Amino acid sequence: MTGIIARRRLGAHGLEVSALGLGFMSFVRSADDDEQKLATALVNEAIDAGITFFDTADVYGPDVSETLLGRAIAGRRDDLVIATKFGNARDRDTNPNARGVDGRPEYVRAAVEGSLRRLGIDHIDLYYQHRVDPAVPIEETVGALGELVQAGKVRYIGLSEPGPRTLRRAHATHPVTAIQNEWSVFSRDIEAETLPIARELGIGIVPYSPLGRGWLTGRVRSRADLQGRRLAHPRFAEEVFDANRALADEVAAIATEVGALPSQVALAWVLSRGEDVVPIPGTRHAEYLRENVGALGIALAPEQAERLTGIAGRVRGERALRPAAIGVEAPPLTGALS
Numbered sequence: 001m002t003g004i005i006a007r008r009r010l011g012a013h014g015l016e017v018s019a020l021g022l023g024f025m026s027f028v029r030s031a032d033d034d035e036q037k038l039a040t041a042l043v044n045e046a047i048d049a050g051i052t053f054f055d056t057a058d059v060y061g062p063d064v065s066e067t068l069l070g071r072a073i074a075g076r077r078d079d080l081v082i083a084t085k086f087g088n089a090r091d092r093d094t095n096p097n098a099r100g101v102d103g104r105p106e107y108v109r110a111a112v113e114g115s116l117r118r119l120g121i122d123h124i125d126l127y128y129q130h131r132v133d134p135a136v137p138i139e140e141t142v143g144a145l146g147e148l149v150q151a152g153k154v155r156y157i158g159l160s161e162p163g164p165r166t167l168r169r170a171h172a173t174h175p176v177t178a179i180q181n182e183w184s185v186f187s188r189d190i191e192a193e194t195l196p197i198a199r200e201l202g203i204g205i206v207p208y209s210p211l212g213r214g215w216l217t218g219r220v221r222s223r224a225d226l227q228g229r230r231l232a233h234p235r236f237a238e239e240v241f242d243a244n245r246a247l248a249d250e251v252a253a254i255a256t257e258v259g260a261l262p263s264q265v266a267l268a269w270v271l272s273r274g275e276d277v278v279p280i281p282g283t284r285h286a287e288y289l290r291e292n293v294g295a296l297g298i299a300l301a302p303e304q305a306e307r308l309t310g311i312a313g314r315v316r317g318e319r320a321l322r323p324a325a326i327g328v329e330a331p332p333l334t335g336a337l338s
């Protein structure tokens with residue numbers, strides 16, 4: 001049975017998705033049978049709840065997340081919006097000469113074939129450049145994406161964490177439907193420059209890490225609660241941990257007033273930023289998925305929303321593992337190396 005989740009329009013080109021998506025970056029460990037069972041059960045539960053929007057990337061795993069998601073949606077793909085990303089060059093860890101970020105047209109054309117194959121689909125609904133390549137004019141990258149749209153392999157295009165001027169240039173080359181940037185009670189820097197441009201151009205906003213990578217759930221109490229890449233993340237570093245946990249406790253206190261969970265209040269805050277906003281919290285747990293869907297029914301009083309809005313300025317530590325890759329402006333087309 002299909003649940004009822006409000007729909008939101010992403011961008012100005014007819015793409016409609018559930019107001020909450022599901023991020024699939026928590027599935028990176030292995031594509032073995034046990035993980036597949038878990039992923040398939042979670043995806044089915046999400047679809048049954050009314051979620052239509054699923055987010056992955058070729059670099060998650062790498063390959064693992066796309067592979068698990070592809071098998072999980074088999075037979076139910078038609079009504080779904082599948083988003084994936086390219087551009088974080090996949091062999092950068094093993095090949096020291098590999099480009100860290102690759103936006104060359106030939107790379108785009110090769111990357112899409114891999115994602116289509118792993119996802120087991122004949123088109124990607126929303127295909128993002130994961131990070132802007134500082135060595136490739138955006139017109140070249142987006143030109144290649146436009147060709148994929150022409151060829152029917154991609155329906156809509158997006159950019160993740162682009163520099164603001166690069167976003168404008170991209171949109172002038174081929175209409176951009178969505179940007180995917182970090183945005184949460186802990187991370188508001190999108191609001192300074194990128195958000196006004198996106199809104200001026202009619203580009204939808206997909207906030208990633210809307211739960212502050214777990215901080216905003218109130219369930220991270222010590223570094224022992226963390227695994228994998230999160231242990232290396234600057235906002236979970238030992239020297240800032242207690243300060244950031246105190247801020248998470250402020251969110252939890254507001255949640256108590258609201259009569260909701262901290263995660264629900266954090267998602268309700270992002271959802272209340274505008275009808276053009278569709279967050280994609282990530283989880284591998286059905287229980288968390290249900291809680292997150294519950295955020296759609298939470299209304300914050302203006303005063304509570306304002307208190308939440310005041311927290312980000314006090315968060316300690318960079319918001320990204322690779323801050324230099326955030327907000328990159330692509331080189332100009334004129335005079336670019338061929």
Ligand SMILES: NC(=O)c1ccc[n+]([C@@H]2O[C@H](COP(=O)([O-])OP(=O)(O)OC[C@H]3O[C@@H](n4cnc5c(N)ncnc54)[C@H](OP(=O)(O)O)[C@@H]3O)[C@@H](O)[C@H]2O)c1
Pocket residue numbers: 022023024025026055056130160180181207208209210211212213214215217219263280281282283284285287288289291292
């Ligand atoms: N474009 C980009 O550069 C970029 C960067 C990062 C992420 N993303 C996308 O955005 C999605 C979400 O971001 P994220 O995963 O970094 O951060 P997030 O959604 O802010 O937080 C995810 C973390 O919170 C936990 N969690 C989720 N719901 C919970 C709940 N109700 N109670 C307690 N814990 C809960 C998850 O645990 P479990 O996983 O253990 O269930 C996971 O550890 C990703 O899946 C990915 O698709 C994109």
